[in-house]
Amino acid sequence: MANAFDGSDIDLLDEDVRDLIRRREAVLAPSYRLFYRHPVVAARGSGVWLYDADGNRYLDAYNNVPAVGHSHPHVQRLVTEQLGVVNTHTRYLTEPVIDYSERLLALFPAELNKVVYTCTGSEAVDLALRVARYETGARGVVCTAHAYHGTTAAAAAVSPSLGPNNVIGDDVILVTAPDAEHDDPATMAELFAARVRSAIAELHRRGVGFAGMIVDSILSSDGVQSDPEGFLAPAVHAVHEAGGLWIADEVQPGFGRLGSTWWGFQRHGIEPDLVVLGKPMGNGIPIGALVGRDGVMAKFGRDIRYFNTFGGNPVSIAAATAVLDVIEEEALLDNVQRSGQRLLEGLREIAGRHDGVGGVRGRGLFLAMEFVDGDEADAATASRVVNELRERRILISASGPHENVLKIRPPLPFTTEHADQLLGELDDILAHVPR
Amino acid sequence: MANAFDGSDIDLLDEDVRDLIRRREAVLAPSYRLFYRHPVVAARGSGVWLYDADGNRYLDAYNNVPAVGHSHPHVQRLVTEQLGVVNTHTRYLTEPVIDYSERLLALFPAELNKVVYTCTGSEAVDLALRVARYETGARGVVCTAHAYHGTTAAAAAVSPSLGPNNVIGDDVILVTAPDAEHDDPATMAELFAARVRSAIAELHRRGVGFAGMIVDSILSSDGVQSDPEGFLAPAVHAVHEAGGLWIADEVQPGFGRLGSTWWGFQRHGIEPDLVVLGKPMGNGIPIGALVGRDGVMAKFGRDIRYFNTFGGNPVSIAAATAVLDVIEEEALLDNVQRSGQRLLEGLREIAGRHDGVGGVRGRGLFLAMEFVDGDEADAATASRVVNELRERRILISASGPHENVLKIRPPLPFTTEHADQLLGELDDILAHVPR
Missing domain, CATH: 3.40.640.10 (Type I PLP-dependent aspartate aminotransferase-like (Major domain))
Structure with missing residues (x-):
């Protein structure tokens, strides 16, 4: 599974997160997986935001279940x-x-x-x-x-x-x-x-x-x-x-x-x-x-x-x-078109300025950016981008047959400002994160 | 399916119930079934009671999903x-x-x-x-x-x-x-x-x-x-x-x-x-x-x-x-034992006083009374009892390989008084309803 926590970095995590993970492993069957090298505690949610137990705020650009926003x-x-x-x-x-x-x-x-x-x-x-x-x-x-x-x-x-x-x-x-x-x-x-x-x-x-x-x-x-x-x-x-x-x-x-x-x-x-x-x-x-x-x-x-x-x-x-x-x-279909268009254009613009982007696709608030290394799928870069965005408190994940596709799929009230925040961080990561 | 509404009596129903049934059939797939010859509108629920749109109260002796009581x-x-x-x-x-x-x-x-x-x-x-x-x-x-x-x-x-x-x-x-x-x-x-x-x-x-x-x-x-x-x-x-x-x-x-x-x-x-x-x-x-x-x-x-x-x-x-x-x-396990014992004893006592009861079984608040006609299963009597209880505003259903078994399975807060109400009506029905 793309973007699964594999436990190798568990000693680097905060003690309270480690404790939660261990309690969880003691009771939940081994079929469960967590996201991210550094799993996220979802303690509270509101609109397009999730908050961890320390009150840190994460921009949710991934979750399609709370479609009208968290805790509406x-x-x-x-x-x-x-x-x-x-x-x-x-x-x-x-x-x-x-x-x-x-x-x-x-x-x-x-x-x-x-x-x-x-x-x-x-x-x-x-x-x-x-x-x-x-x-x-x-x-x-x-x-x-x-x-x-x-x-x-x-x-x-x-x-x-x-x-x-x-x-x-x-x-x-x-x-x-x-x-x-x-x-x-x-x-x-x-x-x-x-x-x-x-x-x-x-x-x-x-x-x-x-x-x-x-x-x-x-x-x-x-x-x-x-x-x-x-x-x-x-x-x-x-x-x-x-x-x-x-x-x-x-x-x-x-x-x-x-x-x-x-x-x-x-x-x-x-x-x-x-x-x-x-x-x-x-x-x-x-x-x-x-x-x-x-x-x-x-x-x-x-x-x-x-x-x-x-x-x-x-x-x-x-x-x-x-x-x-x-x-x-809340006229969310209009918002989806507006924010989706901004995201699509922004992703295409970023793709034009960085090597290794094989394509940008999608419609509305379901968008994808594919990474390649020459003719090969580049899952490693997709994973690095996903995890680095998480460190910057923006949540997306990766997907696709070769796990080299960013999956951007936020709640529907995601605005063009939220889109700009995501695009800015993504642009910066691609410019600075070693491949 | 035991106790399914088959539509044959639809002209006998109140106009508002008929209207609901027709609207329902227009949108829900034909895989849906309703209970009872005279379907029940579940407009409100509280504890062991369901209420129809006219405010009539039904003793719920059937539903195991609202286990701690309706609308707890x-x-x-x-x-x-x-x-x-x-x-x-x-x-x-x-x-x-x-x-x-x-x-x-x-x-x-x-x-x-x-x-x-x-x-x-x-x-x-x-x-x-x-x-x-x-x-x-x-x-x-x-x-x-x-x-x-x-x-x-x-x-x-x-x-x-x-x-x-x-x-x-x-x-x-x-x-x-x-x-x-x-x-x-x-x-x-x-x-x-x-x-x-x-x-x-x-x-x-x-x-x-x-x-x-x-x-x-x-x-x-x-x-x-x-x-x-x-x-x-x-x-x-x-x-x-x-x-x-x-x-x-x-x-x-x-x-x-x-x-x-x-x-x-x-x-x-x-x-x-x-x-x-x-x-x-x-x-x-x-x-x-x-x-x-x-x-x-x-x-x-x-x-x-x-x-x-x-x-x-x-x-x-x-x-x-x-x-x-x-x-x-609410110490519901104790209540289940108490009310279940009362129901079991009451059903056995009723079985001893009426012909055609092939057996009484069950434990706690999951009880069964089986009807037979000689050596044959008697689904017709089970159905008549279920529907007559419904007319008296007590809800149970029928089940079993031959559909001849009353299924009594109320919410867990069902008390001995509720049990007595059910037992009294059941006894009266078996004494007076023609077989």
């Missing part, structure tokens, strides 16, 4: 109110889940007219795969070669980015994602569609059939692939032609992160059959969802049913309602 | 406070998750010394299966014939109670659960263990090996099988002898519901390798967990890692902390 008072208010009213499941009639569903679906194209609530994006991915397989009667699924779609067994099986020990079964075929730095923009979309067609043919040869394809609409873990707009369309056409479903994973790009549209798939002019929502949906209160065409969800719903005990509970729905309120009331 | 002010307080401080993930150091983990693990035998947080019991089951399969290098799992363990693809694959269209793969073998009404108590434990041994042998014949067995420690969906204490022990021995892991599903029996112990497995004197927690853990704020021996979790943790974005976030942890506070401060 409107989220706190609606959740608190609902906790004093009722919090139960969807086998009773509760009005909040209906009100919210009407509002959420109004943000989608008309044919995406049904929703199921889960508690996480992983659960929604898992359900999307169950629905696609049941609807088509086939098992085979296509995903991208460095995809990340979640942590359940079925979601992990379409998440090759979890590493070589995470087994990808014979019913999943990986296709190389489009790559804006190396592909010819004139042909990348058709070449990607051709790879998808080959993968579908291979699934048929294996005898597992073709259920569908799942793609993160901004290809986050494939290094953030945002442009040119529309490059996913031919692949979607290939999937539909083969009788499969297109599952748009909007856990990362969704809820306005890309600024110009509510959902990443809209930038590609495509019509997904199923859409997966998660992370920012409740600003940190667990909630996810699967949105889809009723035709696609009917057979599964009739024959198998699905009941997620906490899914769509009124308290999680209150948090999700507050998120929509804030995005609209 | 202490849960509201701690969640609200934490929402104003910070809510982020476990790749930063956050102290609440460490404090809570220390407290939670202190409630377990010493060898169960590591925890991973999820957002639901389903995710925890799914992770337990991933860990067991990775640790053993085998795929085969044994579960009971009418088990329910959750909604992810992997959890549904060990949940035959989801019905005939829910495919159970070739790597899962079902064994008939012990049945207190029909088995000889002197031999039921050994016969169950013999069935488990046969299932393990069959998994080996299929070439998938044996990873482990998952059992709900109160066998909720197998009709609630609580006694005699210890009947699971020989099966656990058989599983360990075969090199498999025992996964105790404590989503329903855990957190004191059985009164005498915090966890259902303790009543059987067994040593599980992995324990799954869910539903009552955060009183409705989504949180689940997997507790296990560090040895069992080490290889998976080292090779694959596991990151659940919302899992162990400080707000869910605040809710879980509040639940432990309330269980201790």
Whole structure:
């Protein structure tokens, strides 16, 4: 995993941080990881700021879950109110889940007219795969070669980015994602569609059939692939032609992160059959969802049913309602476009002045800067930059197939001033930090 | 599904309820179900009471998620406070998750010394299966014939109670659960263990090996099988002898519901390798967990890692902390024993006075009454009783392999007076409702 604390510098840490780490290791399973050579204590948060236990302030340019800002008072208010009213499941009639569903679906194209609530994006991915397989009667699924779609067994099986020990079964075929730095923009979309067609043919040869394809609409873990707009369309056409479903994973790009549209798939002019929502949906209160065409969800719903005990509970729905309120009331999509544009231009300008930047990509408040050493990916520089920014109290991380891509993905109220602070420090680091 | 609204009586409902149902069907996917011939609007809740939109009060004798009572002010307080401080993930150091983990693990035998947080019991089951399969290098799992363990693809694959269209793969073998009404108590434990041994042998014949067995420690969906204490022990021995892991599903029996112990497995004197927690853990704020021996979790943790974005976030942890506070401060385990004993005795007394009761079972506040017609299961009477109780504003449901078992499972603050109210109405219904 990029940017994981490996324990080697533990003796250099403050005693209270060391103590927390040791207490943590004593009780949390070894599957847990911490960020940074020098882990960050998240003691308090407000807006785009996190504070450690000593009151030091960190500019959060990484966290996409507290999308409307850390500790937003409107989220706190609606959740608190609902906790004093009722919090139960969807086998009773509760009005909040209906009100919210009407509002959420109004943000989608008309044919995406049904929703199921889960508690996480992983659960929604898992359900999307169950629905696609049941609807088509086939098992085979296509995903991208460095995809990340979640942590359940079925979601992990379409998440090759979890590493070589995470087994990808014979019913999943990986296709190389489009790559804006190396592909010819004139042909990348058709070449990607051709790879998808080959993968579908291979699934048929294996005898597992073709259920569908799942793609993160901004290809986050494939290094953030945002442009040119529309490059996913031919692949979607290939999937539909083969009788499969297109599952748009909007856990990362969704809820306005890309600024110009509510959902990443809209930038590609495509019509997904199923859409997966998660992370920012409740600003940190667990909630996810699967949105889809009723035709696609009917057979599964009739024959198998699905009941997620906490899914769509009124308290999680209150948090999700507050998120929509804030995005609209604070005009966050406009802010995302403005700050995203500043960041994109600033990153490009920095890239032009320093060696070793292989590319700058992204849209809205999901941006990437790639480091290379000649033709090779340069993960070491990405790691040094991430850790040096952390020492300067700015939080980002690294990602991508070769871990050489800076992942900049702040809460949506991140302003152009915050962008300038990040750009200034990054510029200085690239000028002074030895490579 | 037992006790599902089927729409046939919709014209008999009040106009506002009809309107809610129609709005709901327009936006929620067809996988959703409602309870009761006459669905209940859950507009408000407090303690063991739910209220509909007209202010009518319902005695809640069913809901195990609001374990410390609906809208408990202490849960509201701690969640609200934490929402104003910070809510982020476990790749930063956050102290609440460490404090809570220390407290939670202190409630377990010493060898169960590591925890991973999820957002639901389903995710925890799914992770337990991933860990067991990775640790053993085998795929085969044994579960009971009418088990329910959750909604992810992997959890549904060990949940035959989801019905005939829910495919159970070739790597899962079902064994008939012990049945207190029909088995000889002197031999039921050994016969169950013999069935488990046969299932393990069959998994080996299929070439998938044996990873482990998952059992709900109160066998909720197998009709609630609580006694005699210890009947699971020989099966656990058989599983360990075969090199498999025992996964105790404590989503329903855990957190004191059985009164005498915090966890259902303790009543059987067994040593599980992995324990799954869910539903009552955060009183409705989504949180689940997997507790296990560090040895069992080490290889998976080292090779694959596991990151659940919302899992162990400080707000869910605040809710879980509040639940432990309330269980201790309000001495709810004592209350569970007291009210559970009253319910059990009252149900037995009622069973002795009415025809057609095949058995009364359960422990603490998880009780079951089974209806039979001669040698046949009598689901119709169970359904009539459930719906007539609902008309009298008492909420329970039905369950079991033949849907003929009343499931009585109230919030833990349910008192002996509440028990008497339920018992009185049930007695009257059995005396007067035509069969």
